[in-house]
Amino acid sequence: MTIDKIKQKHPLIHCITNYVVANFTANGLLAIGASPVMADEVSEVEEMTAIANGLLINIGTLNQMKVPAMLAAGKAANKHGVPVVLDPVGVGATSYRKQVIQDLLQQVKFTLIRCNEGELAAIAGVAWQAKGVDSGQGTIDTVAVAQEVAQKYDTIVVVTGETDIVTDGTIVEQIAGGHERMTAVTGSGCLLSALCTAALTVEGESTANLAALLQTYKQIALEAANNSTYIGSFQVEILNGLEKYARG
Amino acid sequence: MTIDKIKQKHPLIHCITNYVVANFTANGLLAIGASPVMADEVSEVEEMTAIANGLLINIGTLNQMKVPAMLAAGKAANKHGVPVVLDPVGVGATSYRKQVIQDLLQQVKFTLIRCNEGELAAIAGVAWQAKGVDSGQGTIDTVAVAQEVAQKYDTIVVVTGETDIVTDGTIVEQIAGGHERMTAVTGSGCLLSALCTAALTVEGESTANLAALLQTYKQIALEAANNSTYIGSFQVEILNGLEKYARG
Amino acid sequence: MTIDKIKQKHPLIHCITNYVVANFTANGLLAIGASPVMADEVSEVEEMTAIANGLLINIGTLNQMKVPAMLAAGKAANKHGVPVVLDPVGVGATSYRKQVIQDLLQQVKFTLIRCNEGELAAIAGVAWQAKGVDSGQGTIDTVAVAQEVAQKYDTIVVVTGETDIVTDGTIVEQIAGGHERMTAVTGSGCLLSALCTAALTVEGESTANLAALLQTYKQIALEAANNSTYIGSFQVEILNGLEKYARG
Numbered sequence: 001m002t003i004d005k006i007k008q009k010h011p012l013i014h015c016i017t018n019y020v021v022a023n024f025t026a027n028g029l030l031a032i033g034a035s036p037v038m039a040d041e042v043s044e045v046e047e048m049t050a051i052a053n054g055l056l057i058n059i060g061t062l063n064q065m066k067v068p069a070m071l072a073a074g075k076a077a078n079k080h081g082v083p084v085v086l087d088p089v090g091v092g093a094t095s096y097r098k099q100v101i102q103d104l105l106q107q108v109k110f111t112l113i114r115c116n117e118g119e120l121a122a123i124a125g126v127a128w129q130a131k132g133v134d135s136g137q138g139t140i141d142t143v144a145v146a147q148e149v150a151q152k153y154d155t156i157v158v159v160t161g162e163t164d165i166v167t168d169g170t171i172v173e174q175i176a177g178g179h180e181r182m183t184a185v186t187g188s189g190c191l192l193s194a195l196c197t198a199a200l201t202v203e204g205e206s207t208a209n210l211a212a213l214l215q216t217y218k219q220i221a222l223e224a225a226n227n228s229t230y231i232g233s234f235q236v237e238i239l240n241g242l243e244k245y246a247r248g
Numbered sequence: 249m250t251i252d253k254i255k256q257k258h259p260l261i262h263c264i265t266n267y268v269v270a271n272f273t274a275n276g277l278l279a280i281g282a283s284p285v286m287a288d289e290v291s292e293v294e295e296m297t298a299i300a301n302g303l304l305i306n307i308g309t310l311n312q313m314k315v316p317a318m319l320a321a322g323k324a325a326n327k328h329g330v331p332v333v334l335d336p337v338g339v340g341a342t343s344y345r346k347q348v349i350q351d352l353l354q355q356v357k358f359t360l361i362r363c364n365e366g367e368l369a370a371i372a373g374v375a376w377q378a379k380g381v382d383s384g385q386g387t388i389d390t391v392a393v394a395q396e397v398a399q400k401y402d403t404i405v406v407v408t409g410e411t412d413i414v415t416d417g418t419i420v421e422q423i424a425g426g427h428e429r430m431t432a433v434t435g436s437g438c439l440l441s442a443l444c445t446a447a448l449t450v451e452g453e454s455t456a457n458l459a460a461l462l463q464t465y466k467q468i469a470l471e472a473a474n475n476s477t478y479i480g481s482f483q484v485e486i487l488n489g490l491e492k493y494a495r496g
Numbered sequence: 497m498t499i500d501k502i503k504q505k506h507p508l509i510h511c512i513t514n515y516v517v518a519n520f521t522a523n524g525l526l527a528i529g530a531s532p533v534m535a536d537e538v539s540e541v542e543e544m545t546a547i548a549n550g551l552l553i554n555i556g557t558l559n560q561m562k563v564p565a566m567l568a569a570g571k572a573a574n575k576h577g578v579p580v581v582l583d584p585v586g587v588g589a590t591s592y593r594k595q596v597i598q599d600l601l602q603q604v605k606f607t608l609i610r611c612n613e614g615e616l617a618a619i620a621g622v623a624w625q626a627k628g629v630d631s632g633q634g635t636i637d638t639v640a641v642a643q644e645v646a647q648k649y650d651t652i653v654v655v656t657g658e659t660d661i662v663t664d665g666t667i668v669e670q671i672a673g674g675h676e677r678m679t680a681v682t683g684s685g686c687l688l689s690a691l692c693t694a695a696l697t698v699e700g701e702s703t704a705n706l707a708a709l710l711q712t713y714k715q716i717a718l719e720a721a722n723n724s725t726y727i728g729s730f731q732v733e734i735l736n737g738l739e740k741y742a743r744g
Contacts, residue, residue: 019267019515020274020286022557026516026682031727036682037586038516041559044592051589061270063289063313065559090285093299096292186274186284231279232487239728267515268522268534309518311537311561338533341547344540434522434532479527480735 002213005202006195007033007246011053013197016040016070018060018089021187024235028191031242034198040066045073050080054197057108058190059100060089067100074108083111083200087193091115092122105153111200112210113149114158114193117142124149143172156206158196160189164214166207173211178218179225185235192217195242216245250461253450254443255281255494259301261445264288264318266308266337269435272483276439279490282446288314293321298328302445305356306438307348308337315348322356331359331448335441339363340370353401359448360458361397362406362441365390372397391420404454406444408437412462414455421459426466427473433483440465443490464493498709501698502691503529503742507549509693512536512566514556514585517683520731524687527738530694536562541569546576550693553604554686555596556585563596570604579607579696583689587611588618601649607696608706609645610654610689613638620645639668652702654692656685660710662703669707674714675721681731688713691738712741 012035017025022038029036039048042065049055055077057070077084086104091097101123104110115123117140124145142159150157150169159165164175182188192214199213200206220241228234260283265273270286277284287296290313297303303325305318325332334352339345349371352358363371365388372393390407398405398417407413412423430436440462447461448454468489476482508531513521518534525532535544538561545551551573553566573580582600587593597619600606611619613636620641638655646653646665655661660671678684688710695709696702716737724730 018286020270022516023271023519023682027727027731030680030682037589038514038557039586039590040557041592043560044590047590047592061286061288064291065313065561090287093285094287094292094295096289096295184278186271186278230488230491231275232484232491235275235487236484236728236732239731240726243726243728266534268518271519309534309536312539313561338535341533342535342540342543344537344543432526434519434526478736478739479523480732480739483523483735484732 001216001248002199002202002209003032003216003246004248005204006198009202010035011198011201012037012051013054013056013194014039014048014052014073015056015058015194016045016066016073017056017058017190020060021190024187025191025194027239028242029194029198031239032195032198032246040069042069042072045069046076049073049076049082052082053201055082055084056087056194056197057084057104058087058089058193059091059097060190062097062100070104071107074104078109083197084108085112085114085193085197085200086110087114087190088119088123089190091119098122110153110155112156112158112196113153114160114196116189117159117161120145120149120157120159143167147172156210158210158214160192160214164218166210166214168207171207173207175211175214175218177222179221181225181234182221185231185238188238220245249464249496250447250450250457251280251464251494252496253452254446257450258283259446259449260285260299261302261304261442262287262296262300262321263304263306263442264293264314264321265304265306265438265442268308269438272435273439273442275487276490277442277446279487280443280446280494288317290317290320293317294324297321297324297330300330301449303330303332304335304442304445305332305352306335306337306441307339307345308438310345310348318352319355322352326357331445332356333360333362333441333445333448334358335362335438336367336371337438339367346370358401358403360404360406360444361401362408362444364437365407365409368393368397368407391415395420404458406458406462408440408462412466414458414462416455419455421455423459423462423466425470427469429473429482430469433479433486436486468493497712497744498695498698498705499528499712499742500744501700502694505698506531507694507697508533508547509550509552509690510535510544510548510569511552511554511690512541512562512569513552513554513686516556517686520683521687521690523735524738525690525694527735528691528694528742536565538565538568541565542572545569545572545578548578549697551578551580552583552690552693553580553600554583554585554689555587555593556686558593558596566600567603570600574605579693580604581608581610581689581693581696582606583610583686584615584619585686587615594618606649606651608652608654608692609649610656610692612685613655613657616641616645616653616655639663643668652706654706654710656688656710660714662706662710664703667703669703671707671710671714673718675717677721677730678717681727681734684734716741
């Protein structure tokens with residue numbers, strides 16, 4: 001199981017993420033035995049990425065100070081062979097986010113893009129009605145679009161939703177199950193992107209490792225929904241579930 | 249009930265808020281079926297506000313990068329007819345906060361100011377002993393001062409405390425009850441301001457909708473105090489209570 | 497007990513800290529009856545520190561905007577006789593952090609440095625293998641190095657780990673016990689630094705007050721481990737435990 005491998009490796013994950021989910025993300029990484037470090041100052045990110053096992057770039061609450069840090073860290077990751085994950089939070093919402101994502105995709109070679117359907121549509125440039133940072137509504141052939149994006153940027157794409165998709169452009173894995181309440185907690189997608197970053201640091205085929213991780217995350221959502229009635233307790237149960245599965 | 253209406257409308261709430269309470273605020277909005285989006289980069293806030301149903305401006309952890317974003321977002325809200333709420337966190341504590349609040353009040357027409365007694369006193373320019381971001385101590389005729397501020401800025405004013413006050417300058421509603429432990433959790437006021445923003449997006453008289461929301465929030469505080477002994481669990485129970493009432 | 501004294505004094509603690517732990521820190525301070533205020537804009541920190549009873553400077557998620565605020569606040573604390581605590585988060589990880597810590601130590605007289613072994617080694621300039629913001633691995637005579645650092649900077653040093661150390665350079669107190677799960681929650685060290693700041697505001701010998709606080713914190717860790725199985729609940733239990741001990 002991917003989470004077991006992560007726990008054994010204890011990877012250091014450098015997160016450039018948003019302040020809404022930073023605490024939840026750090027505790028989620030700790031729950032599976034990874035070691036989070038949050039740093040987004042351009043003066044230090046290259047050094048931090050160089051000692052990390054994986055880098056996460058998440059564009060929620062981005063600003064003009066963080067963007068140069070994201071670019072510098074991403075390039076450092078490429079230079080040092082550190083896997084780097086992009087979470088294009090709400091990219092469809094503003095032209096600034098679209099521009100930043102374009103810059104990131106042009107200057108950094110990502111190992112993985114982890115997004116929802118609306119963000120996928122924005123990256124692919126297909127029509128979609130985004131709603132803030134929610135996925136929004138639209139009708140696209142998600143698998144086909146995910147494969148195109150994966151091929152265009154030579155990356156793995158994970159699209160999460162009712163059914164999750166993992167594709168490297170050729171292989172496609174689909175993971176059903178889970179619980180809709182997972183999307184009703186802030187940062188559940190952001191945390192998943194951090195967990196995916198950790199998953200890229202362990203041995204084995206990345207697409208298979210990611211598919212296994214997504215399966216576990218869906219199982220954790222189900223159990224958290226069973227173990228709690230409302231969102232406050234549900235959030236606590238996600239962290240509990242991650243540690244439970246990491247202990248095996 | 250206001251929370252029911254919010255759940256039916258599922259409004260998008262653009263929050264420019266502080267990093268201490270961002271997670272709690274986002275989850276509180278999600279608990280009542282609203283959709284939070286946090287964005288505070290000046291390059292994108294106008295676009296984000298334009299697609300939002302409501303805008304919250306909260307000056308906790310403000311800085312020189314966020315202030316221009318607050319002003320730009322507030323003006324965009326006015327232009328697009330989006331209700332905009334001001335939470336003047338700790339305005340009495342420093343002259344910088346006072347200046348920022350003056351600038352905001354001069355350049356943005358607020359639909360609502362949500363504050364505690366100390367912050368009200370600072371906005372009204374009456375004597376008060378603030379203590380950091382706590383309400384502090386003093387003796388003012390809170391209802392009269394709230395009415396004056398509401399008239400001066402042509403806005404609704406909500407002052408929370410042992411008894412909450414809602415006034416548009418003429419109508420005054422007072423809501424008693426609740427539990428003192430609510431003030432012993434960080435961000436309970438900040439979250440309430442976000443919930444009030446959501447309340448301004450639904451049909452009906454705003455003062456009545458706000459009074460009903462405040463009543464529910466006080467009830468949630470009571471139940472959270474009954475369902476928990478200490479602060480960690482109390483914080484979780486606030487989120488649980490919000491979702492419970494939103495489900496009806 | 498130190499926590500009792502803090503609850504009686506209700507000190508205002510100005511925190512310049514990182515966005516990962518800000519919420520947890522604020523609630524932890526509230527749990528023991530202290531009043532947190534987070535402010536990191538250079539235009540207001542001097543005024544905020546001047547009205548505070550204690551100042552915490554924590555360099556997690558530091559950036560070029562926060563560093564001048566840290567320096568200004570630290571100097572204001574010295575000027576007004578406000579105790580000031582340094583938490584050199586992950587100082588060994590990057591040269592930028594090392595430089596910032598050097599600048600802080602040169603320009604501000606700290607009342608206390610609260611760190612882990614790896615951070616102590618970085619400050620002392622002795623060999624150590626840091627790992628991001630974790631303590632990392634190495635072999636140093638922790639007590640001797642802590643005493644040297646305390647003497648060099650005329651400060652108290654608290655090094656936390658399996659056994660905690662408090663020293664002013666002469667007196668050495670060692671506190672055993674606790675639970676290893678405390679290090680598996682993000683911000684447990686950062687929160688402790690905030691609690692130590694509050695401890696410096698109460699009457700009595702600082703080293704003894706700090707030793708008593710560390711003893712209580714270890715006891716809280718033990719009880720939290722007993723009262724919870726996994727990290728989500730464990731984090732909640734730490735806050736619960738703080739309030740429980742503060743109530744006495």
